[in-house]
């Protein structure tokens with residue numbers, strides 16, 4: 125294969141490239157290819173420099189993907205302007221042992237709880253008729269009193285480094301995306317002073 129494009133290198137590093145293309149790319153850069161290695165080093169530097177996805181003069185896919193990559197770093201230390209946190213799964217009702225009668229309630233939502241730096245994010249995913257689309261509802265439970273830090277928070281649904289839709293939570297930190305196509309998403313939540321990422325969230329009918 126010829127040298128991959130910069131965005132393909134990006135998605136490759138973020139593990140979000142099409143698997144077949146990723147395999148070809150892996151062969152290409154293990155050759156090795158100096159140009160590509162230079163680009164990889166540059167992308168790595170860039171992702172460390174970017175402290176905001178509002179950075180001007182860069183294509184949108186680049187800033188978004190750079191930020192997404194940056195946030196994949198396994199660190200809970202605040203870095204730069206916003207304290208960035210990767211949420212970890214704390215509860216998943218689909219992973220619980222089946223209780224008597226649970227199998228009958230097929231329409232029960234898939235419930236998940238994520239934790240990050242003192243925040244709890246409760247999520248519920250359920251099918252939205254006529255099927256193959258889902259509603260995602262959630263609530264951010266924060267650090268402060270009276271929902272001051274979680275009300276009117278920006279909540280963005282992202283996929284492969286692209287923001288699909290951004291909404292705001294209500295005054296109680298609740299939010300709702302309706303009619304979401306089944307797939308894997310990243311959820312970016314910005315309570316006051318923080319940015320919380322829920323990575324690789326599978327949105328599908330239970």
Ligand SMILES: [Zn+2]
Pocket residue numbers: 126127128152157158159160
């Ligand atoms: Zn190359």
